Amino acid sequence: MLLxxxxxxxxxxxxxxxxxxxxxxxxxxxxxSFQWRGVDNYKELFEDKVFGQVFKNTFVFTLVSVPIGIAxxxxxxxxxxxxxRFVRFYRAAFFIPVISSMVxxxxxxxxxxxxxxxxxxxxxxxxxxxxxAWLTSPRWAMPAVIITSIWKSLGFNMLIFLAGLQxxxxxxxxxxxxxxxxxxxxxxxxxxxxxxxxxxFVTVMSFINSFQVFDTVYLMTxxxxxxxxxxxxxxxxxxxxxxxxxxxxxxxxxxxxxxxxIVTFIQFWRQKKWSVY
Amino acid sequence: xxKQLTAIAIPLSLALLATACGGNGNGNGNGxxxxxxxxxxxxxSSPASSGGGxxxxxxxxxFMGWEVSPLETESVKKGIESFMKSNPNIKVEYTTIPGGxxxxxxxxxxVLGNEAPDVFFLQSDYYSDFVKRKSLxxxxxxxxxxxxxxxxxDSAVKLSTVDGKYYGIESCIVAPVLYYNKELFxxxxxxxxxxxxAKAWSWPEFVDAAKKLTVKNGDKTEQYGVYGLETYxxxxxxIMSNGGNWFSDDLTKSAANTPEVKEVxxxxxxxxxxxxxxxxxxxxTNSGMSASQxxxxxxxxxxxxxxxxxxxxSNMNFEVGMAVLPKxxxxxxxxxxxxxxxxxxxxxxDEAWKLIEFLSSEEYQLQNVKAGLWLPNxxxxxxxxxxxxxxxxxxxxxGFEEMIPYFTSSKTYPYALLSxxxxxxxxxxxxxxxxxxxxxLDKTVENIESVVNQNLQAQGK
Numbered sequence: 001m002l003l004x005x006x007x008x009x010x011x012x013x014x015x016x017x018x019x020x021x022x023x024x025x026x027x028x029x030x031x032x033s034f035q036w037r038g039v040d041n042y043k044e045l046f047e048d049k050v051f052g053q054v055f056k057n058t059f060v061f062t063l064v065s066v067p068i069g070i071a072x073x074x075x076x077x078x079x080x081x082x083x084x085r086f087v088r089f090y091r092a093a094f095f096i097p098v099i100s101s102m103v104x105x106x107x108x109x110x111x112x113x114x115x116x117x118x119x120x121x122x123x124x125x126x127x128x129x130x131x132x133a134w135l136t137s138p139r140w141a142m143p144a145v146i147i148t149s150i151w152k153s154l155g156f157n158m159l160i161f162l163a164g165l166q167x168x169x170x171x172x173x174x175x176x177x178x179x180x181x182x183x184x185x186x187x188x189x190x191x192x193x194x195x196x197x198x199x200x201f202v203t204v205m206s207f208i209n210s211f212q213v214f215d216t217v218y219l220m221t222x223x224x225x226x227x228x229x230x231x232x233x234x235x236x237x238x239x240x241x242x243x244x245x246x247x248x249x250x251x252x253x254x255x256x257x258x259x260x261x262i263v264t265f266i267q268f269w270r271q272k273k274w275s276v277y
Numbered sequence: 278x279x280k281q282l283t284a285i286a287i288p289l290s291l292a293l294l295a296t297a298c299g300g301n302g303n304g305n306g307n308g309x310x311x312x313x314x315x316x317x318x319x320x321x322s323s324p325a326s327s328g329g330g331x332x333x334x335x336x337x338x339x340f341m342g343w344e345v346s347p348l349e350t351e352s353v354k355k356g357i358e359s360f361m362k363s364n365p366n367i368k369v370e371y372t373t374i375p376g377g378x379x380x381x382x383x384x385x386x387x388v389l390g391n392e393a394p395d396v397f398f399l400q401s402d403y404y405s406d407f408v409k410r411k412s413l414x415x416x417x418x419x420x421x422x423x424x425x426x427x428x429x430x431d432s433a434v435k436l437s438t439v440d441g442k443y444y445g446i447e448s449c450i451v452a453p454v455l456y457y458n459k460e461l462f463x464x465x466x467x468x469x470x471x472x473x474x475a476k477a478w479s480w481p482e483f484v485d486a487a488k489k490l491t492v493k494n495g496d497k498t499e500q501y502g503v504y505g506l507e508t509y510x511x512x513x514x515x516i517m518s519n520g521g522n523w524f525s526d527d528l529t530k531s532a533a534n535t536p537e538v539k540e541v542x543x544x545x546x547x548x549x550x551x552x553x554x555x556x557x558x559x560x561x562t563n564s565g566m567s568a569s570q571x572x573x574x575x576x577x578x579x580x581x582x583x584x585x586x587x588x589x590x591s592n593m594n595f596e597v598g599m600a601v602l603p604k605x606x607x608x609x610x611x612x613x614x615x616x617x618x619x620x621x622x623x624x625x626x627d628e629a630w631k632l633i634e635f636l637s638s639e640e641y642q643l644q645n646v647k648a649g650l651w652l653p654n655x656x657x658x659x660x661x662x663x664x665x666x667x668x669x670x671x672x673x674x675x676g677f678e679e680m681i682p683y684f685t686s687s688k689t690y691p692y693a694l695l696s697x698x699x700x701x702x703x704x705x706x707x708x709x710x711x712x713x714x715x716x717x718l719d720k721t722v723e724n725i726e727s728v729v730n731q732n733l734q735a736q737g738k
Contacts, residue, residue, distance in 0.1 A: 030389050031410050049728070050703070133557060138714040226709035241382050243699055244410075 024250035034247070041251035051252065053227055054235040061146060061231060062210040069150045069157060070202055076154065077161030078191065091162070095155035102152070106219035109148045110135065138228040141221050145229050149216050153209070157202050164198030165191070200271050204264060211260050232256050336628045337368045339394035341384070343376035348588055352645050360635045367628050381698070388412045393620035395629045396636075401447070401613045401693035402701065405439055409696060413444040414619040419630045420446070425637055430685060432612050433654035436693050445618030446637040449651035451584045452610040452687050453511045454680070455603070459596035461500065461578040465489050470579070470600035472676035474608040474683045480544055483603035487554040490578035502554035505568060505581035506545045507712045509704050515541045517688050519605035523704070523729075524691045531729035533704075534722040541605065542711065543718055569593065584684075587649035591672045599674045601683050612687030614651070643667055652684050659685055696736055703728040 024041055028034035045051050080091050097105065112119045113134035121131030134144040172190045181189070192199075214233040217223060223230030223238070232252065240249035340357070344350045350373055357369045372394070374383050381403050387393045388410075399407060407413050420426050420443040426434060433447045455470055462469055467489050470478055478486070487502025505511055513523055521537025524530065532538065549555040556577065572580045573593045580586075581602065590597045601608050617636045619629040635641055639658065645651040646658070649672040657663050659681060668678065692701060707725045710716035 029410075031412075049724075050706075136713065138710060224706070224709065225713050227706045228714075238702075241386070242378060244385065 020250045020253060023247055024254050026247045028246045029244045030246055031244075037247060041248050042255070044248065045251060045255060050227065050230075051235065054230045054232050057142065057228070057230055058211060058213075058232045060142065061149075061213060062207060065146045065149050066203070066206045066210055068146075069153060069206060070199070072150065073154050073157035073202070074161050074195075074199075077158045077165055078187070080158070081162055081165045091159075094158055097152045098155040098159075100152075102215045103219060105148065105152055106216065109144075109151075110220060113144050135221055136225055138226040141225060141229045145216055145220060148220065149210075149213060152216070153206070157206065160198055160202055161195070164195045168194045200267070204267050207263055207267070208260055211256065211263070335366055335368065336625050337370060338396060338625060338628055338632055340369050340371045340396045340632065341394040342371070342373055342398040343380050344373040345376055345585075346589060348592070348648070349650060352648060352650065356636070356641045356644060359640070360632060364628075364631060364635075367631065369632060378698070388620065391622060393622060395623040395625055396617060396619050396632050398448075398615045399445060399618045400615050401436055401690065402697050404436075404445065404616055404618075404693065406696045406698065407618070408439045408444050412621055414621050414623060414626055414629065415442055415444060416446075416619065416630060416633070417442045419634075423634055425634065428655045428657050430654050430656055430659070432687060432689050435689055436613055437616060445616035446633060447614050447616050447654055448636065449614045449642060449645065450612040450654050450684060450687065451614050451652065452612045452684055453514045453581060453602065454584050454610065455600045456572060456580045456582060456586065456590060457598045457600065458572050458575060458578055459598050461490060461575055462598075465578075469598055470603075472598075472600045472674075473679040474601045477601045477608035478603040480603050480605055484548065484552060484554070487548065487579065488552060491554045498553065498556070500575055501556045501577045503548065503579040503581065504556055504571065504577040506548065506555070507708070509701065509708055510583070511581045512541065512545060512708070513690070514602055514610050515545065515605065517609050517611060518602065518607060520607075522691060523725075524695075528691060528695060529733060531726040531733070533725040533729065539718055539722055542708075542721070544605075546712060546718075549712075572597070584652055585650050587672065591649050591674075597674060599677060599680065601680060608683065610683060610687050611690045612652075612684065613690035613693045614654070648672065695733075700729050700732050703732070 025036055025038060026034045027037050027041075076094060080087055080094070084090070111117075113121075115121055115131060115133040115136075118131075118134070120134070124131040132140040134140050168191065172194070173186060176186050176190060212233050213231055214237065217229050217231055217234050218237070221229045223234050233256070236249045236252045236256070239245045239252065342350075342353060354371060357371055361367060361369060374380055380398075381400065384393070384397065384399070388407075393412070399413075425446065426437075426443070429437070429447075430450075432450070437443055437445060437447045457470055459469065467486050470483075470486070483503075490500065490502040491498060492500040506515070509523075516522060516538050519537045519541050521535055521541070522532050523538070525532050549557070566574070566576070567589075568577075568580055568582055569586055569589050570593075571577045572590070573595050587597075587599065602610060617633045619626065619633060623629045639655055642651065642653050642655065642658070643666060646653050646667045647669045649669075653659065653663075653667065655663070658667060664678065664681065704725055707716070707721050707728075711718060711721040
């Protein structure tokens with residue numbers, strides 16, 4: 001019974017993972033016979049200015065989008081955990097971006113960001129703000145991509161938080177009410193600590209997903225303008241499938257893998273201190 | 278995308294035996310039946326002595342290109358129909374995939390997966406990459422036997438060969454030019470830009486005209502003088518006009534960090550940032566209009582774009598003019614175009630060559646040249662007799678004839694001679710930082726110089 005599963009794992013996961021590692025020490029370009037380059041690919045990475053830039057972009061993307069995304073989805077979850085009218089409708093509405101195709105989402109957001117006819121700049125103009133050319137300005141393209149990414153994943157995190165919130169027993173809140181606690185101390189002293197396992201899960205997943213962001217960038221900006229939105233996975237893709245430098249791309253993929261692994265380890269290690277459980 | 282893939286992957290070899298042969302004259306009678314209905318059933322015909330292979334079976338060729346405009350696809354399809362009429366034993370299945378870098382990535386994948394189409398378009402910028410990877414069929418003997426090369430202009434021969442060998446034939450020439458909306462010039466009382474290269478505007482004259490053609494309403498500009506120079510494709514024409522180039526003559530080094538290049542980049546950037554006669558950044562995405570539509574609707578008075586845009590512009594119901602680019606030192610433009618190539622793994626090399634030969638023929642070229650999409654690359658089409666064959670009133674604006682020497686003497690587009698994909702992307706990224714961001718000029722050219730040199734060194738040039 002276990003055999004098909006294990007075979008599948010070996011064939012489609014372990015083998016490619018190991019092969020990638022081997023390829024990262026070669027100059028394979030898919031067609032010609034390849035030569036071993038030792039650690040030259042990794043050395044080149046450190047000298048590659050473009051890699052430096054996409055490395056920075058990836059961190060900016062992650063460090064901005066993860067905290068904002070988590071905070072917003074937590075607030076949203078708390079609101080939608082109350083007995084509001086049409087609460088089910090709102091929950092569904094916020095979840096729709098998650099199940100929408102990224103292609104459709106990016107087309108719509110490209111229109112929203114259109115500087116002359118876009119909704120966003122139209123809304124900004126009510127406040128007398130002359131909105132920027134979002135996706136074509138090196139300064140504003142990254143914020144635009146971050147906004148879209150947050151909007152897209154908000155519903156998923158909200159749903160996880162909602163599940164977490166509903167598993168917190170009402171009796172804590174009742175006890176707090178009897179003691180005369182205000183809403184903010186209930187939120188800070190009961191909700192946040194008891195939600196910490198959920199927050200942990202959401203944080204880890206968000207970090208991993210943000211480090212691996214690709215589709216938003218590929219569909220909305222192609223890494224431009226001036227590589228201002230080019231992230232690591234996008235550069236891996238370019239090297240592998242546009243410049244056909246499989247070895248170099250594999251090395252980069254492994255660097256990314258180690259970064260994600262280290263960040264995740266740190267989170268697991270810190271969890272012991274944060275979590276109430 | 279996936280659907281397209283499966284459509285392409287549908288097995289093609291319907292090898293029906295028939296006694297058909299691709300005769301030029303005598304295929305006519307039954308050819309219309311076979312070609313017109315595109316049915317795979319064979320058709321009988323008396324054997325003819327055409328130069329190609331004496332193949333008797335029915336062959337299906339997969340042919341792939343991109344769709345830049347529906348007009349272009351239409352003319353390709355028209356061409357294929359006439360090809361199938363005169364070659365009833367060859368059926369051509371034409372598919373388009375999106376253009377640009379996506380096209381190359383997709384084509385590379387098809388080549389690697391052994392799914393490459395028999396014949397396909399290839400951007401000149403990627404030609405030497407494909408040759409280097411041995412993805413293309415060597416056509417040298419066939420080209421020489423056919424005598425086609427003798428009639429090609431020099432730049433076409435240069436761009437079609439890698440180390441003296443042909444792996445494809447350049448389809449035509451396209452070159453950046455200056456378009457203008459005549460009505461706006463009349464309104465502003467500015468004389469039209471000259472189409473005679475000998476009388477080309479100097480850069481200050483050009484800026485002066487652009488200023489007069491910029492119309493402001495309060496602090497909002499309603500009409501800009503010019504648009505389109507901030508891309509490397511168009512920029513390089515002005516750099517060449519200033520006696521510079523992105524690369525050294527032997528293409529081994531970057532020549533970005535030279536006074537010639539810097540002067541031009543500064544001048545182009547000044548158009549927008551100092552003079553305010555060119556619109557902000559990438560206007561296309563800003564307005565949701567194509568550049569041609571901006572010219573048509575009077576948002577811009579002049580447009581720098583490739584000569585291919587004439588097909589669209591001449592169909593747009595406004596008085597469009599075409600002129601040579603403003604000059605720094607001499608009036609020049611550059612020429613290149615996509616190539617028609619065959620896959621190294623094609624099972625039907627003879628038929629593939631026949632199709633390429635047809636696509637390079639005067640007949641096929643004329644059709645696209647007459648529509649304004651292409652400029653011919655046959656010497657014979659630039660003789661006095663030849664020009665008469667294609668110059669079309671209503672498509673080619675007044676003064677077009679004066680521009681012909683401008684095209685025939687166009688300089689070779691250097692990117693077409695290099696493995697240049699990465700170089701182009703790096704250069705574009707730096708130019709974006711300069712034009713759209715605020716990166717200083719000196720830093721921009723230094724960066725371009727260093728990344729390009731690094732890349733060229735890695736190529737072992």
